[in-house]
Amino acid sequence: MGRTSDAIAEGVSIASAAARLTVRNHILVETIAHDEPFDAERFAPFAVETLLALADEQDAAADLAQRQRKRAWGKHSDPHGTHDYRDRDLSNLRRRRRQYLGVAKALRAQAEDPAAVRALVDDSRDAAWGDVEKNLQRRLRAEAARPDLDEDYERMRSARLQALVMVDLPRLAAHRRHLAAGRGEAGLDSAPGPM
Structure with a gap:
């Protein structure tokens, strides 16, 4: 079970990074392009939507693994490609499905936790500010070059x-x-x- 829990933790980490990137981009667009002030409460619903969308992707991947498992049942011939699964792949597909479902469950739990949502928005704001800071420094170096x-x-x-x-x-x-x-x-x- 340790391998499944490790895979779930890694999947949550990757999905969290994707969520942070998505929310960061949204913050940049709203605050810079649309000249809106930053308000963490205003970005919280978008962060929740982002987490839920990523959870939905994981559920879809779990459904696909389940369908692939059903198609592989009883097939004992050689596969014709990477995703042409056989009976010997059933345990791997079952484990994969559990991992996808575990990541989806963890992402939904984050979406329901106001502290986790706030942390996502804060981390995304920090990442957005880091981008703005780097651009300002680069611009100042170029314009102040002597x-x-x-x-x-x-x-x-x-x-x-x-x-x-x-x-x-x-x-x-x-x-x-x-x-x-x-x-x-x-x-x-x-x-x-x-x-």
Whole structure:
């Protein structure tokens, strides 16, 4: 039984990471793209929905394992592919079904536990803030770049000039041709970086 409980714990861990990623993305979209303030209570229902959707996926996988088990019953020939199960696979499919059901049950228990939902929202907010922080730091480094403060400025200068000649200038030329042809006023995808 230890192998089944280990597999359930691992499945819950993987599903929790997926839930955190989904809720994190939702937080980023709502707070940044839609300019909404962060409120943990507002994101709790979405976290519950996410956990329940993942539990439903596990139930569907358990149903599939059950159907595969029924089809495998009494088949003793050689399989024709990876998912062409035989009678000798019945115990493995039974164990797999129990594992899927165990993960689904654990996810539903989390969805019903306000403390677990709050922890999911808090962890997702921290992950979202980590993304925002990294982007801000990267942006500040790029915008505040000064040759006298950058140790690698001279060493990387030729690479930056090469990128300017091979990427940025052809893009600018194509953009100018596009405008000259009277096809619109689209902006450049990105401006050249510091030289």
